[in-house]
Amino acid sequence: xxxxxxxKSMWQFENVFELKKNxxxxxxxxxxxxxxEKSESAQKNAEERIKPLNQYLSELxxxxxxxxxxxSGSDKSFMSTIMGSGGTSNLVISRNIAEQMRKDPELASxxxxxxxxxxxxxxxxxxxxxxxxxxxxxxxMQIEKDGRISYWSIGYDPQASEKQAQCAKEKAEExxxxxxxxxxxxxxxxxxxxxxxxxxxxxxxxxxxxxxKLLSRGESPEExxxxxxxxxxxxxxxxxxxxxxxxxxxxxx
Numbered sequence: 001x002x003x004x005x006x007x008k009s010m011w012q013f014e015n016v017f018e019l020k021k022n023x024x025x026x027x028x029x030x031x032x033x034x035x036x037e038k039s040e041s042a043q044k045n046a047e048e049r050i051k052p053l054n055q056y057l058s059e060l061x062x063x064x065x066x067x068x069x070x071x072s073g074s075d076k077s078f079m080s081t082i083m084g085s086g087g088t089s090n091l092v093i094s095r096n097i098a099e100q101m102r103k104d105p106e107l108a109s110x111x112x113x114x115x116x117x118x119x120x121x122x123x124x125x126x127x128x129x130x131x132x133x134x135x136x137x138x139x140x141m142q143i144e145k146d147g148r149i150s151y152w153s154i155g156y157d158p159q160a161s162e163k164q165a166q167c168a169k170e171k172a173e174e175x176x177x178x179x180x181x182x183x184x185x186x187x188x189x190x191x192x193x194x195x196x197x198x199x200x201x202x203x204x205x206x207x208x209x210x211x212x213k214l215l216s217r218g219e220s221p222e223e224x225x226x227x228x229x230x231x232x233x234x235x236x237x238x239x240x241x242x243x244x245x246x247x248x249x250x251x252x253x
Contacts, residue, residue, distance in 0.1 A: 014148075034118075057093075057098060060112070060115070064112070064115050067091070068091045069092050070092075070093055072094075072095075073096060078142065082152060082154060085154070089118055090123065090139065091115060092143075093142075097143050097147060121141070134157050137156065140153075
């Protein structure tokens with residue numbers, strides 16, 4: 001499961017305070033009568049909104065068919081809040097913005113315009129994510145502590161298990177291939193080591209046989225080695241030693 005943001009051209013990032021400023025600018029263009037009526041209406045709405053925050057948000061959610069949750073404003077708190085969400089019509093709003101909204105009719109009016117669009121926007125987010133081959137568990141809108149509006153979703157790839165299994169299979173095959181190559185190299189080294197040892201053993205046996213033949217002439221091992229060192233050894237008959245190869249004595253024997 002992964003938390004992912006949806007960023008398409010239709011999901012333009014906005015800020016509630018900028019929206020309020022724009023709304024205020026439009027308000028100055030109204031006639032004095034309209035302004036007066038608007039002011040009286042705003043005052044009435046303000047009086048109605050002075051109620052506990054939870055009650056205010058619950059009534060607001062019922063009005064627009066949206067699940068509204070507050071969070072402290074931190075990323076950790078936001079993640080904890082959305083992980084308990086479900087469906088596509090969810091608003092997660094920073095508590096400080098919710099408090100301002102409850103007390104400020106003009107700000108509330110601006111945000112409510114965005115909330116009213118959320119049910120359809122949530123469905124569009126779901127369609128966009130489904131088009132990518134993913135399933136949506138929950139999605140919605142976020143109003144951050146600085147007033148920034150963004151969108152979020154929690155979804156998963158239904159093919160993830162199959163993909164993970166295929167990936168694991170490929171890695172296992174790759175590992176086996178490396179192990180097979182390693183075993184081949186080990187076997188080759190053992191083969192070469194055995195051949196080398198056989199050659200050494202044959203050479204030791206050959207040297208031992210040559211030493212026996214030389215000793216059979218009555219010379220002591222000490223005398224034979226001394227003569228060999230002094231290059232005084234007489235030429236041995238061809239039937240005893242191959243003189244082309246010379247005399248090799250492995251003193252380790």
